[in-house]
Amino acid sequence: MGFALLGLLAQEPLSGYDLKLRMERRVGNFWSAGHSQIYPELARLEGEGMVEHRVVEQQDRPDKKVYTITDTGLHELKEWVTAPVEPGVVRDELVLKAYSVWLADPEKAVTLFRDQQRLHKEQLLRYEEIGAWMEEEWGEDLYRLDSPRFAIYATLQRGISYERGYTEWCAWLAYRLESGVRGGGARA
Amino acid sequence: MGFALLGLLAQEPLSGYDLKLRMERRVGNFWSAGHSQIYPELARLEGEGMVEHRVVEQQDRPDKKVYTITDTGLHELKEWVTAPVEPGVVRDELVLKAYSVWLADPEKAVTLFRDQQRLHKEQLLRYEEIGAWMEEEWGEDLYRLDSPRFAIYATLQRGISYERGYTEWCAWLAYRLESGVRGGGARA
DNA sequence: TAACCCATGTAAACGGTTACATGATTTC
DNA sequence: GAAATCATGTAACCGTTTACATGGGTTA
CATH class of the missing domain: 1.10.10.10 (Winged helix-like DNA-binding domain superfamily/Winged helix DNA-binding domain)
Known part of the structure; x- marks a missing residue:
């Protein structure tokens, strides 16, 4: 800290x-x-x-x-x-829920993951707006390795990649839950 | 827990x-x-x-x-x-380091982020192998919403999206650090 | 014979969150 | 008059990690 x-x-x-x-x-x-x-x-x-x-x-x-x-x-x-970093443990409650999603009512699960998809999408858009603002306002500073602005921009990029990945995963899972099959029935 | x-x-x-x-x-x-x-x-x-x-x-x-x-x-x-989830705080030491990377020796920083890129790439490949194995061995079960295998597969997908995003971010930052400019000099 | 696996616990330390506590100034 | 902002702290609680503790059986 x-x-x-x-x-x-x-x-x-x-x-x-x-x-x-x-x-x-x-x-x-x-x-x-x-x-x-x-x-x-x-x-x-x-x-x-x-x-x-x-x-x-x-x-x-x-x-x-x-x-x-x-x-x-x-x-x-x-x-x-x-200095080197030891890989820390990632804890994510939503993924833990996904681990037991096979027990849940699929409709309720869809609601949960679509909601989360929306929230992460919103955060992604906020980050992208900030990024665009930085590119416009800070210009060349974003390429100066000894400028704090470069570092702030770098962390923002991780935020963008994180939220993009999260959004896509939620969308993928919600889609599967919507179009999936329950019980012993076959697919296709 | x-x-x-x-x-x-x-x-x-x-x-x-x-x-x-x-x-x-x-x-x-x-x-x-x-x-x-x-x-x-x-x-x-x-x-x-x-x-x-x-x-x-x-x-x-x-x-x-x-x-x-x-x-x-x-x-x-x-x-x-x-049940709905409150958005938890994400803590990532490497991103915190990135926040202060403007103070560091760029060569050492490149080493750090290339190492991390490699580690996350390796984890990604492990996940993808497991995913391919699941698709082959578990087949139709991966589409059955009430099968634990579907849920396990779903969490694995998050792992894949997470590691892919992380790898790409490390690569992006390392590249910038390699090709970047120090001091008040202009870019291009 | 030394190291490792199976198997189950407790205790101490650490880091983080929530709640308690105070008090002046400014805004609605 | 009430709520929010500025400003700084302490105390209690809770979850996690690390260390302490024991002990039989298997593998190298």
């Missing part, structure tokens, strides 16, 4: 509250955390010398602690980025 | 150890659990009347408890299968 915060702070100094807002919107669409995780984690990172903060006083709003990544933190983050 | 166990027990009675073996191989490729989670969970499910067990004595091996799903358990499982 700490590296998600460091990844954000490597781009710009932010308060815990700012980080919370960005983490709720899902960092790179593939991570998230609530504020109750963020504040203690910032304290931990500061204890390890990865970040430091200064208090910024505000008139109309509560004062805030603005965190900055340190050289140590930046170094650790860089090391971590290219 | 309980529904993963119920889903397996709906197909056939199994011991805790049998369940452990199947859960390690990832139920439907999208769930897993260790034995330390399974045994207490089975006790909980039995307490709720979802499963029951009888002790099977063996000569050459330790005795075992074989669990069977009850009518209650089967009913609960059926209800759950078509």
Whole structure:
């Protein structure tokens, strides 16, 4: 989790509250955390010398602690980025449901998977819109390997490929459920 | 987690150890659990009347408890299968790394993503082989909506679409990293 | 004889979610 | 006057992972 915060702070100094807002919107669409995780984690990172903060006083709003990544933190983050990853476990409740779909009423199952197809399709369209916006607004930056915009665009591409795959799978399964056969009857 | 166990027990009675073996191989490729989670969970499910067990004595091996799903358990499982799902958070360490890849040495990053591409490609090929085997061996069953084989095949299809998408994304990113530009230089 | 498989459990640690807690300012 | 935003924290709970624990039988 700490590296998600460091990844954000490597781009710009932010308060815990700012980080919370960005983490709720899902960092790179593939991570998230609530504020109750963020504040203690910032304290931990500061204890390890990865970040430091200064208090910024505000008139109309509560004062805030603005965190900055340190050289140590930046170094650790860089090391971590290219360090090998062990394959993590993927957990997906819908796929687990699919595993027992043979027990279900096919009509209800169709409803479930068509609904999910629609939701993932909507998310796909949102991602594609954002992608088009980035291409227009950020242009050449998307090809600069040392630009954060390139990295943000890269994670968005994974979002697009993920949602496209998910949508297609839902559609495939819903179609099979609609046109399939129950019981010992033959196909064709 | 309980529904993963119920889903397996709906197909056939199994011991805790049998369940452990199947859960390690990832139920439907999208769930897993260790034995330390399974045994207490089975006790909980039995307490709720979802499963029951009888002790099977063996000569050459330790005795075992074989669990069977009850009518209650089967009913609960059926209800759950078509119940709506709240969109869960996807956490992917590699995508989180991609989010900070602009800080990294591009050569090291290429190594990371090419390695991951290869791993996901290999998994894809394994899945596709299994799929081809199922189509050959299970034939018409893959079209019978009330056959467990249909459901297993359906989850495998998600595995295939997932690994294909992942492989393509890794390839896309690695390619960009190989051919990309560093610093303020223009593209083309 | 050492390692591995079968078989079943408990305990500690860890990470994440939900709930508790406070308080000022601004918008409806 | 009520609700939402800004801002920061703690505490309890829950699910998962790792480690501890035992013990007989088989294979290399």
